[in-house]
Amino acid sequence: WTLNDFDIGKPLGRGKFGHVYLAREKRSNHIVALKVLFKNQLKQSQVEHQLRREVEIQSHLRHPNILRLYGYFYDQKRVYLILEYAAKGELYKELQKCKYFSERRAATYVASLARALIYCHGKHVIHRDIKPENLLVGAQGELKIADFGWSVHTFNRRRTMCGTLDYLPPEMVESVEHDANVDIWSLGILCYEFLYGVPPFEAKEHSDTYRRIVQVDLKFPSRPVVSSAAKDLITQMLVKDSSQRLPLKKLLEHPWIVQNAD
Numbered sequence: 163w164t165l166n167d168f169d170i171g172k173p174l175g176r177g178k179f180g181h182v183y184l185a186r187e188k189r190s191n192h193i194v195a196l197k198v199l200f201k202n203q204l205k206q207s208q209v210e211h212q213l214r215r216e217v218e219i220q221s222h223l224r225h226p227n228i229l230r231l232y233g234y235f236y237d238q239k240r241v242y243l244i245l246e247y248a249a250k251g252e253l254y255k256e257l258q259k260c261k262y263f264s265e266r267r268a269a270t271y272v273a274s275l276a277r278a279l280i281y282c283h284g285k286h287v288i289h290r291d292i293k294p295e296n297l298l299v300g301a302q303g304e305l306k307i308a309d310f311g312w313s314v315h316t317f318n319r320r321r322t323m324c325g326t327l328d329y330l331p332p333e334m335v336e337s338v339e340h341d342a343n344v345d346i347w348s349l350g351i352l353c354y355e356f357l358y359g360v361p362p363f364e365a366k367e368h369s370d371t372y373r374r375i376v377q378v379d380l381k382f383p384s385r386p387v388v389s390s391a392a393k394d395l396i397t398q399m400l401v402k403d404s405s406q407r408l409p410l411k412k413l414l415e416h417p418w419i420v421q422n423a424d
């Protein structure tokens with residue numbers, strides 16, 4: 163591929179992804195999202211090898227709820243990622259607009275994310291960074307894990323935690339090694355945020371958020387009204403001991419998911 167294979171359209175997202183443009187591949191008229199990364203920026207942050215590894219992983223992941231990486235190419239100064247275009251944009255904008263989701267919508271999203279994570283874990287890929295900012299919505303309203311987090315992961319390794327801590331499980335906050343069960347925790351956080359509009363351990367100061375996470379200081383507000391089945395599921399996912407968290411396969415059999423997910 164080269165840049166000449168594409169007609170470039172409007173910028174997507176708000177530049178927080180770096181530069182991502184709507185683009186159309188000329189021969190097939192296929193619409194894609196073209197992400198442009200500057201080589202000198204990659205060099206500065208020593209992420210070239212990480213990027214190559216992420217590209218390698220992502221190009222082998224084929225799942226309806228994981229945003230496709232179709233390919234990549236580069237020129238003198240830039241690396242271009244040819245990504246799937248998600249017609250309905252960023253999920254968190256939708257969440258901000260309607261404050262919180264219905265139980266049916268939340269359960270449908272959680273079930274599709276659980277299936278995507280089961281697929282990833284089956285391929286020994288973990289920590290798909292599933293906070294709302296990393297989720298896009300396809301033309302049929304289906305969720306797509308876009309995993310912008312690859313750069314956040316990398317920088318996190320080199321710098322103190324930046325951005326929100328809300329999604330980090332105790333083992334990561336206490337920076338002990340983590341396994342696929344971190345994704346169960348993050349999905350529990352996401353499920354809570356879908357239903358209440360805010361993550362469970364949110365606090366003004368990072369230090370307070372840390373403390374609430376490691377103490378699993380889980381409280382359910384009285385508003386909005388949420389079913390006890392939903393609260394039961396969240397309680398089984400937000401468990402400090404990662405080996406005691408509800409396995410994703412069991413999540414798909416939980417009454418709240420069975421009764422509410424489409």
Ligand SMILES: CC(C)CCNC(=O)Cn1cc(-c2ccc3c(-c4nc5ccccc5[nH]4)n[nH]c3c2)cn1
Binds near residue numbers: 311
């Ligand atoms: C290193 C590598 C393999 C990771 C690959 N993943 C990324 O680079 C993550 N990433 C995805 C994007 C991205 C951003 C926005 C979109 C969109 C999109 N559709 C929209 C519709 C309306 C409004 C905004 C939209 N953005 N579709 N696909 C996208 C893809 C940006 N970075």
